[in-house]
Amino acid sequence: MKATDVIADGFARIRETVHEAVEDLPAERLNARTDPAANSITWLVWHLTRVQDDHIAAAADREQVWVTGGWADRFALPLPAGATGYGHTAKEAGQVRVDSGGLLLGYHDAVHEQTLRYLRDLAAADLDEVVDDRWDPPVTLGVRLMSVLADDLQHAGQAAYVRGALEREEK
Numbered sequence: 001m002k003a004t005d006v007i008a009d010g011f012a013r014i015r016e017t018v019h020e021a022v023e024d025l026p027a028e029r030l031n032a033r034t035d036p037a038a039n040s041i042t043w044l045v046w047h048l049t050r051v052q053d054d055h056i057a058a059a060a061d062r063e064q065v066w067v068t069g070g071w072a073d074r075f076a077l078p079l080p081a082g083a084t085g086y087g088h089t090a091k092e093a094g095q096v097r098v099d100s101g102g103l104l105l106g107y108h109d110a111v112h113e114q115t116l117r118y119l120r121d122l123a124a125a126d127l128d129e130v131v132d133d134r135w136d137p138p139v140t141l142g143v144r145l146m147s148v149l150a151d152d153l154q155h156a157g158q159a160a161y162v163r164g165a166l167e168r169e170e171k
Contacts (some may be wrong), residue, residue, distance in 0.1 A: 008150045017156035022101040037090040041159045047085030048155035053111045060118045071107045
């Protein structure tokens with residue numbers, strides 16, 4: 001198995017967890033927050049997808065799906081167009097809302113497909129390429145991909161946890 005196949009499998013697991021957290025939930029539950037400072041399922045999934053989109057697009061030297069796929073317009077968020085959620089305040093996180101899970105899943109799936117297309121074209125040697133020399137040691141493509149994968153999986157797990165908490169609250 002190629003190293004990039006292992007990374008692709010990791011991103012597929014994120015997609016599965018995202019779908020499990022979002023599917024069949026009404027907008028009210030997707031946008032709900034367990035307390036005023038907590039992140040909603042909507043924000044968590046939007047954020048993890050925005051970060052993946054941003055980082056994969058930068059690595060591939062492509063435009064983000066957020067722009068090319070018209071997702072920024074469809075979401076119509078009252079935030080700067082380039083926002084990814086990094087450093088958001090509780091107020092900003094609360095502004096990330098959707099009318100349906102289909103919007104979240106559509107964007108996530110589009111980014112997932114771009115990620116897989118990018119990974120298919122990579123060779124194992126490409127993972128050693130330095131993509132960010134602002135760090136010591138400099139960040140390689142492999143490390144950057146694993147960083148995105150790990151961060152996304154954490155947020156997907158948080159979204160699943162929030163779903164469970166909200167469902168327990170209903171009972």
